[in-house]
Amino acid sequence: MTQVNEPILRLSGVSKRFPGVLAVDGISLDVAPGEMLALAGENGAGKSSLIRLLAGIHRPDSGEMRLAGQIYAPQTPLDAIRAGVRVVHQEFNLLPALSVAENLLFEHLPRRRLGPIGGIVDRREMDRRAEALLARVGLDEVGPRTPVERLGIAQKQLVEIARALSGDLSSGGRVLVLDEPTATLTPREAGRLFEQIRLLKASGMTMLYVSHHLAEIFALCDRVAVLRNGALVDTMRTADTEPAALVGSMIGRTLATQAPIGGGTPGAPALSVRGLRPRGSPEDGALDFAVREGEIVGLAGLVGAGRTEAVRAIFGADPAIAGTIERDGKPVRIRSPRDAVDAGICLLTENRKEEGLVLPMAARVNTTLARLKLVSRFGWLRPAAERAETRRLAKDLATKITGPEQPVIELSGGNQQKIVLAKWLMGDKARVLMLDEPTRGIDVGAKAEIYALLGQLAQEGRAILVVSSELPELTHLCDRILVLSRGVLAGEVARPDFSEERILSLAYSRYTQAHWQTH
Amino acid sequence: MSSSSSATVRRILREAGIGLALLAMIVFFAAAAPDFSTHENISNILTQITINLILATGMTFAILIGGIDLSVGAVMALCAVVAGRLLTLDGMSEPLAVALGVAGSLAVGMGCGAANGWISSFWGIPSFIVTLGMLNIARGGALQVTNARTIYDFPDSFNAFGTATVLGVPVMFVIALVLLGLGWLVLTRTVFGRMIYAIGNNEEAVRLSGHRPLLTKVLAFTVTGLFVGIAAIVYMARLTIANPILGVGFELNAIAAVIIGGTSLSGGRGSLIGTLLGAAIIGVLANGLILMGVSDFIRQIVTGVVIILAVVLDSYRARLARG
Numbered sequence: 001m002t003q004v005n006e007p008i009l010r011l012s013g014v015s016k017r018f019p020g021v022l023a024v025d026g027i028s029l030d031v032a033p034g035e036m037l038a039l040a041g042e043n044g045a046g047k048s049s050l051i052r053l054l055a056g057i058h059r060p061d062s063g064e065m066r067l068a069g070q071i072y073a074p075q076t077p078l079d080a081i082r083a084g085v086r087v088v089h090q091e092f093n094l095l096p097a098l099s100v101a102e103n104l105l106f107e108h109l110p111r112r113r114l115g116p117i118g119g120i121v122d123r124r125e126m127d128r129r130a131e132a133l134l135a136r137v138g139l140d141e142v143g144p145r146t147p148v149e150r151l152g153i154a155q156k157q158l159v160e161i162a163r164a165l166s167g168d169l170s171s172g173g174r175v176l177v178l179d180e181p182t183a184t185l186t187p188r189e190a191g192r193l194f195e196q197i198r199l200l201k202a203s204g205m206t207m208l209y210v211s212h213h214l215a216e217i218f219a220l221c222d223r224v225a226v227l228r229n230g231a232l233v234d235t236m237r238t239a240d241t242e243p244a245a246l247v248g249s250m251i252g253r254t255l256a257t258q259a260p261i262g263g264g265t266p267g268a269p270a271l272s273v274r275g276l277r278p279r280g281s282p283e284d285g286a287l288d289f290a291v292r293e294g295e296i297v298g299l300a301g302l303v304g305a306g307r308t309e310a311v312r313a314i315f316g317a318d319p320a321i322a323g324t325i326e327r328d329g330k331p332v333r334i335r336s337p338r339d340a341v342d343a344g345i346c347l348l349t350e351n352r353k354e355e356g357l358v359l360p361m362a363a364r365v366n367t368t369l370a371r372l373k374l375v376s377r378f379g380w381l382r383p384a385a386e387r388a389e390t391r392r393l394a395k396d397l398a399t400k401i402t403g404p405e406q407p408v409i410e411l412s413g414g415n416q417q418k419i420v421l422a423k424w425l426m427g428d429k430a431r432v433l434m435l436d437e438p439t440r441g442i443d444v445g446a447k448a449e450i451y452a453l454l455g456q457l458a459q460e461g462r463a464i465l466v467v468s469s470e471l472p473e474l475t476h477l478c479d480r481i482l483v484l485s486r487g488v489l490a491g492e493v494a495r496p497d498f499s500e501e502r503i504l505s506l507a508y509s510r511y512t513q514a515h516w517q518t519h
Numbered sequence: 520m521s522s523s524s525s526a527t528v529r530r531i532l533r534e535a536g537i538g539l540a541l542l543a544m545i546v547f548f549a550a551a552a553p554d555f556s557t558h559e560n561i562s563n564i565l566t567q568i569t570i571n572l573i574l575a576t577g578m579t580f581a582i583l584i585g586g587i588d589l590s591v592g593a594v595m596a597l598c599a600v601v602a603g604r605l606l607t608l609d610g611m612s613e614p615l616a617v618a619l620g621v622a623g624s625l626a627v628g629m630g631c632g633a634a635n636g637w638i639s640s641f642w643g644i645p646s647f648i649v650t651l652g653m654l655n656i657a658r659g660g661a662l663q664v665t666n667a668r669t670i671y672d673f674p675d676s677f678n679a680f681g682t683a684t685v686l687g688v689p690v691m692f693v694i695a696l697v698l699l700g701l702g703w704l705v706l707t708r709t710v711f712g713r714m715i716y717a718i719g720n721n722e723e724a725v726r727l728s729g730h731r732p733l734l735t736k737v738l739a740f741t742v743t744g745l746f747v748g749i750a751a752i753v754y755m756a757r758l759t760i761a762n763p764i765l766g767v768g769f770e771l772n773a774i775a776a777v778i779i780g781g782t783s784l785s786g787g788r789g790s791l792i793g794t795l796l797g798a799a800i801i802g803v804l805a806n807g808l809i810l811m812g813v814s815d816f817i818r819q820i821v822t823g824v825v826i827i828l829a830v831v832l833d834s835y836r837a838r839l840a841r842g
Contacts (some may be wrong), residue, residue, distance in 0.1 A: 317727055341729030349727060358721045360787065369717060370728040372710050379710050423728065 006069060008033040008206050009175055014063030016049055023049035025230035026063065031175070036207045038217040038238070041227035041250055042504070043303050043469040047210050049230070051179055054208075055087040056080035068174065081107070084174035086164035090183060092156055094148045094163075101130035101144035104163050133162040138196045154189030157181055158196065165200075176200070177208040182216065183304050194220060212302050213511040214243045226250055247508060251500050261451050261477045262495065263458030267293035269329065270463035271314070271345065271432045276323030278313035278487075281306055285487035286323065291432065291463040296454060298474035299467045301484035301507050307467045308350055310484070311434045315340045315347040327432070341370060346424040348417075350436040350467075356420040357408050364390040364404035366419050371427045393422035398449060414446025421453070433457065436467045451477055471500050485510035533781045533836065537796040537829075544800065548807030555810050558687065565692040566757070568802030570750050572695045572795065574769055575776035576702050577632075577746025579794045582777050583706070584739040585719045585786030586639060586646035590653035591747045592769035594631045596762075597657040598624040598751035603670030603761030606677060613674040620677070625748035631657060632744020636737035646740070654770070661763035669762040673755065681756030691753050696795075698749065702742075703791040715739055719787030775822070776801055779829040800825065 007030035016024040024046050031037050039047045052058045053065070056074030065072040067083055074080040080087070094103050102109070110125040130144035137158045148156065164176055178197070182190040197220060201207065209221055217224055218238050226234040226249045234249045269290040276287040287310060291297045299307045313320040316334040325334050325343075332343045340346070349355040357366050364383075367390040368375050375385040390404040399418040401411065408419050417438065424430045435454070439447045454477060458464050468474050474481050480494045483506035491506040493499075548555040574591050581588040602624035606616050635653050639646040683690040706712035714735040717725045722732050755761045780797030782789025804825060808818045 315727075336731065337727050338729045338731055346729075347727065354721070355723050355727050358717045358724050358787075360720055361717065365713065365717065369725070372713065376710050381708055381710060381713060383708075 010066040012064045014060045016060050022230050027232045034204045036221045038221040038224040039210045045227040046230035087177040088160045090180045096149035099145045101126045104130045137162045154185050175206045179210045261455040262479050263296040264294035266295045272326035274324045277321040278309035279318050281487040291465050293461045296458045296464045296478045298478035298481035305484040306487040344431040346430040348435040359409040362405045363401045366408050367422045370423050374427045414442045432463045434465045541800050552810035564806045566689045568798050569691045569695045571772050572798040573750040574773035575794045575798050576699050577743040578773040578777050580739045581743045583719050584715045588650045588743050589770050590650040592766035593654040593657035594747045595751045595766040596661040598627045598748045599761035600661045600665045601627050606673045617677050624751045628744040628748025629741050632741040636740025640733050640736040665763045671760045678759045775826050
């Protein structure tokens with residue numbers, strides 16, 4: 001497609017800074033009317049941030065956006081919708097108890113006047129409009145009065161798209177943004193969605209498409225814009241390139257040059273996972289791996305690849321579909337976090353504020369939360385022992401607290417994370433430490449301290465499993481890295497073979513093959 | 520030690536604030552109502568707040584863990600009629616009858632509390648709804664057990680306890696204070712108490728630290744029920760009767776005392792010291808207004824205003840603390 005016509009969407013030097021990170025870095029980009037443009041990039045490359053700017057959820061710090069030549073500066077999501085930019089987000093924003101028609105036409109329900117009372121919903125008119133919208137996305141089998149909660153995931157996704165189209169009845173929908181529309185779909189459902197996307201495209205709709213699935217990008221999109229660290233690094237026509245070149249463009253950077261941390265001399269397997277299928281894992285997604293004493297093992301993969309689900313299943317936080325766990329070669333039955341803790345396995349969850357800490361309570365309370373037996377006698381707490389343990393662990397981990405009574409809500413992210421670590425290290429019972437995104441939202445200095453600490457814990461003979469979306473973090477920390485792709489263990493890379501390209505090509509391996517069928 | 524941190528200070532200030540409000544109220548009534556500060560009247564107030572203090576102590580456990588118990592008034596009636604039947608059984612020695620009656624009341628209270636706790640926690644139903652159901656079950660049960668009749672003729676030694684005093688203070692009130700002190704020790708000094716506060720603040724973090732919150736939640740509601748059973752015995756001894764329609768609306772007074780005492784309805788924050796002050800404020804307010812000749816209707820209005828004022832002040836303080 002040559003750029004003969006005026007671009008419908010033009011970004012000029014758009015930037016957005018969040019505390020500590022330049023999420024969108026001076027992006028300039030033109031989108032032609034009727035074009036389908038893919039946004040590609042690693043986790044955290046800035047795709048979602050860019051979409052939030054388009055959707056009016058955030059406002060750019062600098063730069064300019066134009067829609068059909070007019071300045072486009074949405075202050076709220078409603079402004080974006082009125083201007084005709086509709087975004088279908090990853091999370092469903094449907095109201096489950098309401099009908100399909102009500103969800104579709106929520107913003108402008110057709111009304112009927114009845115004497116002096118205005119605002120009676122015209123149900124027949126609503127059904128008629130809803131049916132027209134459903135037909136546009138090929139959802140003929142769904143009645144407009146069906147409650148949304150009764151629909152399947154693919155049907156919900158199509159209803160979301162139909163809802164995004166509903167605006168054009170009144171305001172002329174001009175740009176449709178699809179953010180990972182196939183993330184939760186089965187291949188069959190995805191195939192159905194693609195048919196409808198192709199029809200929409202044929203009808204002249206301009207679309208931005210975000211997906212990890214490179215095969216989808218190549219099958220559907222005209223062009224692909226590659227983002228890296230918030231900046232636009234490349235745009236290419238899909239017809240002129242191939243998946244391998246695209247992956248290369250997405251990675252771009254060289255391996256981090258920090259001195260590796262790594263563990264000690266690996267001993268016997270401390271944790272063995274056999275045939276584990278966490279919740280939501282595909283049928284061929286049984287995981288088999290082991291973590292040995294003194295070893296730091298990384299778990300890499302794209303967002304949604306099933307890393308968090310795997311560690312949560314091992315910990316008993318969520319029930320697994322199948323699988324057995326062995327500790328020191330002996331099978332253990334883990335049905336709840338309590339069983340895992342008793343077996344010496346612990347998990348530092350990815351949301352420390354919601355799941356790791358009791359925020360309003362004292363450092364002392366949080367430090368001793370998992371090991372209250374050690375600071376109590378016959379059910380009575382020993383406050384002096386609690387304070388002593390809290391001080392000792394704060395000193396060991398260099399946690400900055402004013403004292404054992406300081407509420408953890410007052411601490412910085414790094415110090416909060418150290419309190420969570422202290423909770424598990426107290427009493428030296430945890431032999432298998434699993435950490436899910438241990439340095440998310442933590443400043444550089446505290447990060448380095450946590451890395452050093454993990455190295456030391458491995459040297460002392462603990463088995464450590466780290467989930468992280470930051471590849472440099474994993475290549476810096478780990479002895480070897482397991483790579484998950486779409487819930488399947490796609491491969492393993494040992495330290496001598498570490499390269500981001502290798503790891504990412506494994507991470508994308510299940511996404512580059514055409515995994516859908518058309519029917 | 521420099522570890523007395525801002526949160527502890529804030530908590531103490533909150534309780535001190537409630538204490539000051541109580542003090543101001545006492546000073547005001549002492550000046551405005553001449554009979555207020557007589558020995559008889561003070562003894563009167565203590566008697567009047569005893570039942571609510573016991574119920575509110577139990578209620579504090581349910582609210583701290585993030586729940587609520589609307590059934591305490593009705594369960595108290597059920598406890599009372601069951602105890603009344605056991606106390607008046609034929610052919611039993613007095614001590615045995617009293618022991619049976621007390622045991623029966625406590626058992627019924629704890630049973631209802633455990634049922635409330637288990638059903639709401641295991642099935643993940645808001646305790647508001649479960650205890651609303653229990654309220655009806657217990658009230659209906661009490662009417663069924665007695666066929667809607669009042670039970671009386673309790674052993675003399677049992678009735679005597681209702682009016683006994685020690686050093687001029689009603690024995691019942693002393694018992695309520697001792698129970699409150701025990702409750703305070705449990706909440707602040709035991710693993711069970713620690714779990715109650717932690718679950719009230721963040722149940723998921725507690726579960727992911729390797730605990731089973733279910734047991735603690737059931738136990739907390741059982742404690743609430745235990746205090747209901749105790750309150751029923753005290754009530755019967757004072758009035759020397761047990762009838763199936765006693766205790767109507769008592770749950771609201773108990774909740775009011777806990778809330779005025781600064782305990783957060785969303786759980787995890789508050790203390791029994793606050794509950795004591797809250798119950799005292801309600802009692803002093805009611806008594807003082809009566810002595811001033813204020814009508815019963817106006818008295819209700821004032822109590823309502825105080826409840827809302829207490830919560831508004833607490834929110835305002837929280838907003839200030841957040842900056």
